[in-house]
Amino acid sequence: MPLVTIPDSESAVLRAGRSGRAYTITLAHPTGPAPEDGYPVLYLLDGHKFFGTLVEAVRARCHRPSATGVVPAIIVGIGPEAGEAASRTLDYTPGPQSDGGDDSETGGAVDFRAFIENELKPWVGARVAVDRNHQVLIGHSLGGYFVLDTLVTRPESFHAYVAISPSIWWDRTRLFDGAAALLRRAAGEAGRRRVMVTVGEYEEPPEDPNADLRGTGDRHRQRRMIGNARDVAERLGGIPGLNMRFQELAGEDHAWTVPVTLSRSLRFVLAPR
Numbered sequence: 232m233p234l235v236t237i238p239d240s241e242s243a244v245l246r247a248g249r250s251g252r253a254y255t256i257t258l259a260h261p262t263g264p265a266p267e268d269g270y271p272v273l274y275l276l277d278g279h280k281f282f283g284t285l286v287e288a289v290r291a292r293c294h295r296p297s298a299t300g301v302v303p304a305i306i307v308g309i310g311p312e313a314g315e316a317a318s319r320t321l322d323y324t325p326g327p328q329s330d331g332g333d334d335s336e337t338g339g340a341v342d343f344r345a346f347i348e349n350e351l352k353p354w355v356g357a358r359v360a361v362d363r364n365h366q367v368l369i370g371h372s373l374g375g376y377f378v379l380d381t382l383v384t385r386p387e388s389f390h391a392y393v394a395i396s397p398s399i400w401w402d403r404t405r406l407f408d409g410a411a412a413l414l415r416r417a418a419g420e421a422g423r424r425r426v427m428v429t430v431g432e433y434e435e436p437p438e439d440p441n442a443d444l445r446g447t448g449d450r451h452r453q454r455r456m457i458g459n460a461r462d463v464a465e466r467l468g469g470i471p472g473l474n475m476r477f478q479e480l481a482g483e484d485h486a487w488t489v490p491v492t493l494s495r496s497l498r499f500v501l502a503p504r
Contacts, residue, residue, distance in 0.1 A: 237286055244312055245354060247346035250339060252322075253312040254346070255279065258355065259286045261293070261303035265360035271304040271501055272355060273367045274347065274389075276374035277317070278308020285369075285493050292497060300498040305359055309351070323370070323377035329402040340377055348388060364390060367500045371395040371489050375428075376406075379463065382426060383409025386416075391425040391500040395492045396434060396485050399459035410466040413473075425474045426467055427499055429492045430460040431483035456485070 240259040247254070257278050261270050275285055285306050292301035311317040320335040322343040355361060368389045370378040375397030382392045383406060399406055434456035457479060464477035476499060480491050 235283075237283060240286070241358075243354075245346075245350060247342065248350060249345055250342040252318070252339075252342075252346075253315070254351075255310045255312050256351065256354070257282045257308040257310070258358065259289075259306040260359055261305060263303065266302075266362070268364070269360040269362040271302065271362050271365040271367065271390075273304055273306050273369060273500070274351075275306060275308045276323070276368075276370035276377065277310060277319070279310030279317070281371070281489055281493065282306065282308035282310075284490050288490075288494050288497060289501070293501075301501045304501055305355065305361065307351070307355055309347070319373050323373040324401060325380055325405065326402070329400075329404060340380060343377075344381060344385065344388070348385075367391040367393065369393040369395070369493070369496070370397075372485065373398045373401065376401050379406055379428075380409070382424065382467075383413050386413060386424055389424075391427075393427045393492065393496045393500060394429075394460075396430050396456060396488045397428065397460060397463070398454070399463055400454040400456075403459060406463055407466060410463065410470070413467075414470050423472050425476075425500060427476045427478070427492070427496050428460050428464045428467075429478045429480055429488055429495075430457050431480050431485055431488045432457075433482070433484040434488075 237259060239262060240257060242255060242257045244253055245256050273285065275281055289301065289304055289306060292299040293303040296302045320337055321339040323340060324337045325340040326338045366389050368378050368381060375394035376399060378392050378394040379397055381388055435458065461477060464475060467473060468475040478495065480488055483491055
C-alpha cells in the first residue's frame with residue numbers, strides 16, 4: 232500500500248548527543264517568501280501521531296491571516312525512529328511518578344529538552360528562516376506534562392505553550408512548586424508568555440454517583456484530570472504578564488482533545504504580531 236505524503240515537507244532521523252536516542256523529525260515548510268523576522272515554529276510532541284492533523288489545520292487557515300488570525304508557520308513533529316516504540320515515559324518525565332506507581336524507565340526530560348534546544352532547533356533553523364522569538368511547544372497527556380514542566384523550569388525556551396489533557400497527576404507538586412518559582416521570576420522575561428491548557432469533559436467522573444459516568448472509574452477519579460488542569464491554570468493565571476487560557480472541552484474524551492485543541496489553539500499562538 233503506498234504511503235500518503237504531505238506536500239512541502241521532509242523528514243530525517245536525528246540522534247540526540249546526550250542520550251543517544253534517535254528521533255524521526257518531520258518538518259512542513261510554509262509556502263511563499265518568509266517574513267522579515269522569519270516564520271513562527273510549532274514544535275509538536277508525538278509527531279508520528281498528530282503531524283498531519285496540525286499541518287492541515289494551519290494550512291487551511293493561514294492563506295488569509297487578516298481574516299483567520301493565523302499566520303503561516305513551520306510545523307516540526309518529533310516522534311520515535313521508524314519501527315521503534317515511543318518511549319514517552321522516559322522522554323517526557325523528569326523523574327519517577329510521585330506515588331511510585333509506574334515501573335517504566337523515567338527521568339529523561341532534561342536530556343530530551345536539551346536535544347530540542349541544542350540540536351533540533353539549530354537543525355530547523357538551517358533549513359528555513361525562523362522567528363526565534365515566536366516558537367511554540369505542543370504536547371498531549373504526558374507530553375502535556377512535559378510542556379508545563381518546560382514552562383516552569385525553562386520558560387525562555389518558547390514563546391507559547393499548549394498543554395493538551397496534561398498528566399499533572401504524574402508529579403503535581405513539582406509543577407505547582409515550579410509555578411510558584413515562575414511567579415517570583417515574572418517581573419522579567421518569564422512572564423511574557425502565552426499558555427493554553429485544555430482538558431476533556433469526559434476525562435473525570437462527575438461527583439454525583441448517579442450521573443452518567445464520564446471516565447472509567449477509580450483511576451480517573453484519582454488522576455483528577457479536570458481538577459488538576461483547572462488548578463494549574465489558575466496558578467499560572469496569577470502570574471503577571473503571562474497570557475493564560477484554560478478550556479474544558481465539552482463532550483470530549485482524552486484522545487479527542489488533541490484535534491480539537493490543535494484547531495482552537497492556532498489563533499491564540501499564531502496571531503499576527
